[in-house]
Amino acid sequence: MDLLTLSLPSLLGGLAVTVLLGVVSFALGSVLGGLVTLARISRHRALRVAAAAYVSVFRGTPLLIQIMLVYFGLPQLGIQLPPIPSAILTLTLYAGAYLSENLRGGILSVDRGQWEAAGSMGMTYGRALRRVVLPQAVRVATPAIGGRFVSLMKDTSLASVITVVELTRVAESAGSSSFRYVEAFVMAGIVYWLVNTTLSVGQEVLERRMGRAYT
């Protein structure tokens, strides 16, 4: 079995796109997720409802359909996006929904007494959130958020359906030109696994350090 069905340059090119999709979507999704979380715990009902609706839609539908709807739907609204930006947009919306769930869970896990202690010394809502509640919430949510990052890395493979030449697409075309699909997908699978194992190790180190913190 010749695993070198995939040339090294094409493999690395695919990997680069996969990492680009994963990292950029995760970063943008974190920002979006943070904003959505603020909306979900806001005092304004309209904001809460809108945020909850967004989360519900993006969690309740398959990512594959979201990717295709954004790619084929936006042009009909007069917005032309090349495949990679389109995929990043969808993955960001998707990640934002899940990350806001994790963050909200973290915030809700912080004892009500912490809000009260902050409020009783005259802190504003925003300051109590920033100085007292969020640092504790993020710490609680970190394992789940790390898990999201790993999932998102794998989810980027769905971008192949809208012709983004990432790892899965590279394997696919190598397979179809050589008819050695198995070798090509095994190779791609190994690369995904290596990337995610590295991420998981990093996450464990981070969690261990956080576990030591505050003692």
Add this chain to the structure above:
Amino acid sequence: MTRTVAIDARGLHKRFGELEVLRSVDLTVHSGEVVVIMGPSGSGKTTLLRCLNLLEEPDAGSVTVHGRTVDCSSARHGRARNRLIRDIRTRTAMVFQHLNLFPHMTALENVIEGPISVRRLPRSYAVEAGERLLAHVGLADKRDEYPARLSGGQKQRVAIARALAMEPEVILFDEPTSALDPELGAEVLQTMKDLAAYGMTMVIITHEIAFAREVADRVAFMDAGYILEEQRPNVFFNNPATPRARAFLRLMADTDGPPPGLEKTG
């Protein structure tokens, strides 16, 4: 001698759903005074204390702290009102029954958080004052420890230092020792005695009779949402005016601790 009024609560009412927890409570605390609140469980002590710094909004009545009045019968909204409430809260520090230190901050960081982020003091100034306060409560060497590494009594003394750091007009204590072993509670009570001697205005919910006898200027006895009597401690403990207070003190002596709610006597 005319004394400054630190807190003036008038006609406080508070209900939780069907339950009337405060039914017309008046309480005046002068600067430098130590007022101890006693009463059976569920009589509304904690709720009253929380109303005094608007952590709980009374349904009716008014709270005045050093001349700033929040009228609870009027409009409930608005920036000006929120600012007023924050202003009152910065002047009334609270020490809770359950330890509410910020777990992600060291002892010193806990103490300087309010001065820096609420009172807007320069950090170097806040640190200097914070170190002095930690030394004052006997915890100078714990300044860089996180709460998880402190004993219950030490945590509660950090909480007191944190309260003092706000330079409040009055400190409100809600059973600061009830979650602690007696010897740890003793440290905390001693710290509070020092504060009393120093002239700090304090309102304290406690079941510690010996402590109340020693430091209280006045004992307010609460039952079923009313303050039934306010007395000097020697009068209250030796010769309470109301039958409810007599029954309460008898139960305290019997059980050697806080009695549950008194049975209704007709």
